[in-house]
Amino acid sequence: MFAKLTFLFRLLMLSLIIEEITSRVEITNLKCKTVNKDLAEFEYCSIKAINRTYKYVSGKFKHYKLPIKRIKVNFGLYKRFNGYKPFLYNQTVDACLFLKNQKSNPVAKYFYDFLKGVSNLNHTCPYNHDVVIEKLSTDIMNYHLTKVLAYPEGDYLLETHWTLNDIRSAVIQLYVSVF
Template sequence: MSKIECLSVDKNLSEFEYCRLKPINRNVSEFSFKLKLHDTINDLTANYELLQKFNRYSPIGINYTLNICKYFTNRKNEKFVTIFFDLMNNYINLNHSCPFKDYIQLEKFYARHDRLPLPILSGEYLFKTSWFVKQKLRVQTEEVQAELKDAGAEHCRTLQKVEVPTVRDNFMQRKR
């Protein structure tokens, strides 16, 4: 990540104690934030959007809204979101159903494209989140992922090395 912006829209409900990027090396930065909650949250909804930069940031098909409280009650119904939360599982304390009290904290997280089940094309990405409590916008974040080079190509090469047996192969093995 090369840039991060965190905004608490309603400071009566929540406030960022910190929101920062810490460079680890030339290509990796760790993202950390601590959002202090001034009130208990029983209804939390989040919208996630992924955009890729061409001439400007353009949507690439991921714009997803999720009721967080319902999600943690039954994770099986939301496969896409489970991939996202599994990436952050060891870094965030947002891992249970409502109510949420005290704070929401993410520590030393960095995006690892090699842990995604889908290839990522080379380019610059913007990941936006909007958090709603009782259908009112309360918090926004924007993370810019710096240039990813050949992340998707390498992943595709790995996938090409895997041989998938065909129906004919299965038939021939049964005959032997």
């Protein structure tokens, strides 16, 4: 009986230690570029560091020609190996169709889940307002990049190209490290 209790205690302690040894995510850089300033531009796009381990990303993309009836997003994930090389994903999504049926594209859904709780990208087209992302935190990214779909350690770049009403409008590059 004592041997069983000792074994269970050791198993419990091991599970607690393993739970503590998880990957962490750090936002290392953010670049937002407006391609067509007649159509839209970034009011702000920044990383805010609260302390050494907690950072978040916020941005506001102002639209000058509303409504936005067609949105296409090309997103590519890159990993750093002597420069950034393609890693796993590079696809273009019709965002208006995707928002109508999110189950149609599991990869786009995975990346959309990062944003849906911290942005106003929560309805189908048309968009008659600016797009705002507020406080996309390292906690949210850590959960998705280590618990939902575990990524190996390394430096990553998520690059998105936005086409609004068939006009190239913006490029966003988010750099993160998983360690």
